[in-house]
Amino acid sequence: MTPPRSTAVRRFVLVAITLPIALTLLSLIAQIAVVPTLPDPIATHWGLGGGPNGFGPVWVPLVLTGAVGLGLPLLLAASVLNGLRRGDRGATYRFLGAVALGESTLIAVLVTWTTLMQAGLADAADAPSATLPAIVAFVAAAGAGVLGWRLQPDEPYRPSTPVDLDRVALEPTERVVWLQSVRIAVSGMIVLGVSLLLIVACLVFTILTAPLPVVLMMAAVTLLMVAAVAMATAFHVRVDASGLSVTSVFGFPRIHIPLQDIDQVSAAHVSPMGEFGGWGLRWALGGGFGVVLRTGEGIRVRRRSGKVFTVTVDDAETGAAVLQALVARAARG
Template sequence: MTTRAPSAVRRFVIVAVLLPAVITALSVLVQLWVTPSSPDPIAIHWGVSGLADGFGPVWVAPVTTAVVGIGVPLLLSASALNGLRRGDRGAAYRFMGALAAAMSVFIGTLVAGSVLIQRGLSDAAEAPSILPSLLLSGVLGVALGVVAWFVQPAEHASRGAVEVVAALDPPLGADERAVWLRTVRLGRSGLIVLASALLILILVAVITLAVSGSAAATVITVIVVVLMAATIAATSVFHVRVDADGLTVTSATGFPRVHVPLEDIQRVEVVEVVPMAEFGGWGLRWAPGGGFGVVMRSGSGIRVHRAGGRVFTVTVDDAESGAALLEALRVRKA
């Protein structure tokens, strides 16, 4: 006998997986139906004026629709479904489901519309403005996103346990020196999500480079791929240090770097972090009410409450030892 999935999981799957699959399939079918009466090559890019300025083979439109229309929702779903099945809840999950639905209808409608407006043309250069299709796609995307948001149940965000840290006993002497060091790496879930996003971007880049005759489009595409790859490399491994200067979290590449001096710390806590529910994902994150964080995985972390109400969290192994030393140094400094 199987256990029925909770309502939040079922509805998320409907709006973030099934609905995008249906919308994308319909869009691809419409494009294939129109293909015999479409020019070849077709217009695949429009400038800011709304007029066509880039052209490519007819297969580019349905392939792009399938890759982006299915790939992006699946990527968003992959980053959320495991947490939902564990029992995690929160607005971030509802937003991911709504975004997946909105993206699928936006991409599907926009690309199908761009093909439909070229039906019967002998030369794609005569294609009318894409702006009406873009406006319609945006409206439909927002509308479906709102519906998908309300279809999913509103459940309170999951929060891990919080423990206010006491100073070391016995306390640090006035002349004693102590340093606590740890290295934290991006968890498997975060790596899968980021690697999948990079793969989708590379596939889109390959298609763009293969069919685009624009040097500017080629340069921009390559720059975007390189920047994303560099960002993943810079945010996959962090070194965490607690010493007499405070709490320092530095990427293995040296940047980004976060430093919280002792005099800026008002309270130190050990927390159990639920990345998706609390921060909407992994990596360098900011969340309303949760402050800024270096969130590499689920589990224990050090959270410091700073002057002015600011909060910083870093997930790290043996957070209890690091937090205890940080609190001891803070007490001694005070």
């Protein structure tokens, strides 16, 4: 395992926590300094034509900068930092650190610029176009994201060694069923919650800046994501003579792998963030598909086609051993 205070941990803290805090504090200081010279109300929304068409109290930019520009990056960092500290690694940690810095930069540049350019105006309706600030903010955010990625070391995820399974002997007519349930870990729920907050923030931004058709499309995407997250928080796992079944508590989605389709069964330690890039229904390059709801033991199945499926669940060794015995019995006919 990598030492707790490794370079990866220190650099992630720098990129995802320290730099966003510094950027946000500078932005707030600059905004607070010009509050006495701002019109009230202040322009908070610009139309496609470039002119302002939405207004609000002067404290709106301050709240937006603190809550979105700093709050979301800190929530994101807090949800994955423990994984890094206990030795988990993978490109996802590096990517999330870069995203946190990029998101903080976007808000800092855009909100501060559109606030400062209204200083001295008697009427916020006379505020200049926000097109240039938006372009510069997105470019700066992309650059900050790249910088955040480069500042962090490249430490790939290293899969653990599969656990040796106990042999389970089954008589030809013996009936056996193994049942278990699994719910998403608190850390996973935090990450998914932060993701939903980011989507909602995008929806709010879209409402403020985009025409109605785009708003409706973004709202539909948001509702779809909320439903997808809800259906991926808890599953029932069943091993029986038909194979391996993993079913959401809502009844959908359901993954079923018949015995005759299984080539190999194992129990292994699973790292959702390091191996699959997150929690829930996940697909990982080289790692196959998985229902990964927490860090820890899981059942891993390799199909005859070569595809791999993983589900995290308590007592995975027993479940995998029972499944392996059922596969062996089915192969004997």
